[in-house]
Amino acid sequence: MPKPSPPKRATVHDVAAAAGVxxxxxxxxxNGGYVSATARTAIEAAIAKVGYVPNTAARNLVRRRSQAIGFLAMEPHSLLLExxxxxxxxxxxxEVLSVAxxxxxxxxxxxxxxxxxxxxYLRGGFVDGAIIVSARAHDPITRLITQLRLPATFVGHPPDLHHSIPFVGIDNVGSARTITQRxxxxxxxxxxxxxxxxxxxxxADRLTGFRQALGDRFDPSLVAEVPLYDYSNGVKGMRVLLxxxxxxxxxxxxxxxxAAGALEVLREAGRTVPGDVGIVGFDNSSWAMRTQPPLSTVHQPAREIGQNAAELVLNQVRGTEPAARSILLDTSVVWRDSA
Structure with missing residues (x-):
């Protein structure tokens, strides 16, 4: 018995015939162009009647657009989840990309x-632009994006930032200096x-702010360097400091x-917080409220950073903004019981 033929896909011609246009x-x-209100109503009704679904892939191929933006996280998989x-x-x-x-x-x-x-993947033209998180100096992906002239925005700014690529971030130096002074x-x-x-x-900027706040009292031996912003590295760093x-x-x-990892080590060592040791963090993330005591920290507007980064990329894709525009968002100190 022959297999039934798949249902025929409705076309623009079918819509036109049903709408009489x-x-x-x-x-x-x-395509978002102007037609009379009467024609638009008739066409919308015809689309519903014949079950027409626009072939977005074909349309994007003609436009040489993918309608996709890459979110590049230059981080280990474990840290991305944590x-x-x-x-x-x-x-x-x-949120911003969805609306667009x-x-x-x-x-x-x-x-x-x-x-x-x-x-x-980037060379293949599968995305119209990119948001780059946690880029490091001399990163090959950054160099490639520059070579491709792909619309892009950094979250933060690597030391070798190409001025043609805008960034969204915060004043890490000033924020670290302020909370250290507190x-x-x-x-x-x-x-x-x-x-x-x-x-x-x-x-690097947070270390600079810390050094500035301490001035002559800065002691390089009291800086424990760790590779990642995660709990396990807080444990390692705190053990080094003690x-x-x-x-x-x-x-x-x-x-x-x-900071959460550091608190665990202080507890193990019998050091009370904030009685014996005052501790402050950075980000005002969910970690800050999960610790005991809750962390004093710097509020980083992470969601707004993402929103602004997406807007900057979309503006470049649309050709409506100069590529060099960058944004620094405000931070604030949130003081809790850990210090």
Whole structure:
């Protein structure tokens, strides 16, 4: 018995015939052009009647557009799942892209193989632009995006930032300086820092702000360098600091997740917080409220960062904004019981 033929897909010609208008008039409606209200009503009714579904893929091929924006997270897979800030940035970006009828494509770059794979994907024209999170200096993906002249926006700004690519971020130096000064005002005198991610702008800038706040009291031996903004690195960094200075009475952790790991080590060591040691974090993420005591921290507007990054990319895709425009968003100190 022969297989039944698949149902015939409705075409623009079918819509035009049902509405009693020309194919050109139907195409103007589909492409956002002007037609009379009467014609538009008739065409919309005909689309519903014949079950017409626009062939977006074919239309995008003609336009040389994918209607997709890549969200490139230059982080290990484990950190991508653990870091609530990246999730908030992603959600903020997706809100704006969804309203603009663009799809967000998540691309995680965690290895050399990922770099090669994502590079091929970008060269293939599968996205119209990119939002780049946690780029490091001299990153090959950044160089490729520049070579392709792909509309893009950095979240933060790597040290070798190409001025043709805008960025959205915060003043990490000023924010770190402010919360360290607030910690100093509680009477702490031996303050250390767990400095994470010094290979990117946010980590290096937060260390700079910490150093500026301490001035002549800055002691490089009281800086524990760790590679990532995560809980396990907070544990490692805090153990290093206690080994170097058992009488430490203050800690600036480069992120809330790092601070949460540090708190666990302080508890194990029998050090009370904030009695013996005052500790502050950075981000005002969900980590800040899950710790005991709740963390004093810097509020980073992660969702708004994502929203602005998406707007900057879309403006470049549409050709409505200069490519060099960048945005710094405000932060604030949120003071809780940990210090």
């Amino acid at each position: 020309s194919r050109g008039t139907v195409n103007r409606v589909l 870091d609530p800030n990246i999730g908030a940035i992603m959600l903020g970006a997706n 009828d663009h799809q967000m494509v998540s691309l995680v770059v965690d290895s050399y193989r990922d770099t090669e794979r994502v590079g091929r 910690l100093l005002q509680t009477g702490r005198r031996r303050i250390g820092m767990i400095a994470a991610a010094l290979d990117r702008d946010s980590g 080994d170097r200075e058992p009488l430490l009475d203050g800690v600036f952790a480069a992120s809330d997740a790092v």
